[in-house]
Amino acid sequence: MTITAERPVSLWPAAHKVDARRPRSLQSKIGASDTVCARRAGYLLHGYAPTDGGEKRKAILGTWLHAGILSTAREEFGWIIERRVEDDTIRGHIDAVQLDSYTATKLPKRLRPSLPAEETTVEDVKTKSTYQWDNILRYGASDAEMRQVFLYADLLRSEGFADIEGQRQLARLGPVPVGRIRFRFINRDSGDDHIQEMAYTAERARGARWWVEQVRAASNPEELPRTFQGPGLSVVCDNCPFKTACWGSVAAGRRPQSILIHDDAEREQALAEYVEVSEQMKPLKERQKFLRAKLDGSESGVYGDNMLSWSGGNPTKVDDVDAMVALYQRAGLEVPMAPDAAAMKAQLKTAGIPVPVRLDPDRRTSVGINVTLRKKP
Numbered sequence: 001m002t003i004t005a006e007r008p009v010s011l012w013p014a015a016h017k018v019d020a021r022r023p024r025s026l027q028s029k030i031g032a033s034d035t036v037c038a039r040r041a042g043y044l045l046h047g048y049a050p051t052d053g054g055e056k057r058k059a060i061l062g063t064w065l066h067a068g069i070l071s072t073a074r075e076e077f078g079w080i081i082e083r084r085v086e087d088d089t090i091r092g093h094i095d096a097v098q099l100d101s102y103t104a105t106k107l108p109k110r111l112r113p114s115l116p117a118e119e120t121t122v123e124d125v126k127t128k129s130t131y132q133w134d135n136i137l138r139y140g141a142s143d144a145e146m147r148q149v150f151l152y153a154d155l156l157r158s159e160g161f162a163d164i165e166g167q168r169q170l171a172r173l174g175p176v177p178v179g180r181i182r183f184r185f186i187n188r189d190s191g192d193d194h195i196q197e198m199a200y201t202a203e204r205a206r207g208a209r210w211w212v213e214q215v216r217a218a219s220n221p222e223e224l225p226r227t228f229q230g231p232g233l234s235v236v237c238d239n240c241p242f243k244t245a246c247w248g249s250v251a252a253g254r255r256p257q258s259i260l261i262h263d264d265a266e267r268e269q270a271l272a273e274y275v276e277v278s279e280q281m282k283p284l285k286e287r288q289k290f291l292r293a294k295l296d297g298s299e300s301g302v303y304g305d306n307m308l309s310w311s312g313g314n315p316t317k318v319d320d321v322d323a324m325v326a327l328y329q330r331a332g333l334e335v336p337m338a339p340d341a342a343a344m345k346a347q348l349k350t351a352g353i354p355v356p357v358r359l360d361p362d363r364r365t366s367v368g369i370n371v372t373l374r375k376k377p
């Protein structure tokens, strides 16, 4: 039986090529959106070539959603979207600017917003998955996201819109008095949105500028800290175009983070910290287990600030061998007769005969770490 299915051509390879041609993907100068990780910003600033292609489908989906959301804001509200801001050290593209009525009067009528803000607001749209949504609702924008948007706002306040083709009239406004920052989070699975707003503060902007200065002051990227914990522990690192430059290639079966230990002194220090952290976690884990047990059987619903729901507990799917045999027989195919290992094992055990085993060269047990207190001499 040959089963063939003609698949329509995938658009993803084309989407990756289009994404690679976007101005942001080609820039080698530091951009506000590159201020996620200090080491990564260093690689970009020093013109390193990316070492990893990475999977970009989620980022591309985010770009497509951005385009639709922002063009809606422009068409319906007259907000200024996707405009360049820059100075001698940094540049970026602001998602949207909602001008206040007073600033808007300085523009020709056709460029004024139909929905002005009480105070000029810089907006950044972030698309997130359901998996990240609870964190967004609880904690809001991350430090890196804050840094990025405060840099945009600060550039707009100090320099105004960049004086480049396509935004000359905006540039003539000069420095724009940004008063608010707004994040618009969109859940790309459900379409839910969540707004987080805050006042622009010079102190926060100074912090973001200071971060950029540290990156600029480094003479090479290796001097800069890795902001994240590395591949396998951070999705930012998993998708980082400089993953190999940053973590190197480690021996098969070893974790990338193992390059951080160079000698026994560092090993001793890491082990001591491991024990300390484990001790701190123990009572919390026990408490969490106890609370989970207390909640068992509680109805799903909203209780105070939290929503309780349950997942799992469903029958699992197993291969329906009888149905497969019937399918093969209908197709006139020979049903393979493999030995029934489970039945043979059961019979050997009943007869008190040890079940023969051999080592499988392709499979390994998972490696667990065991740390016990050293016996004092």
Ligand code: SF4
Pocket: 037, 038, 039, 040, 226, 227, 228, 229, 230, 231, 236, 237, 238, 240, 241, 242, 243, 246, 247
């Ligand atoms: S791999 Fe992670 S730590 Fe290294 S540069 Fe990329 S994001 Fe930063």
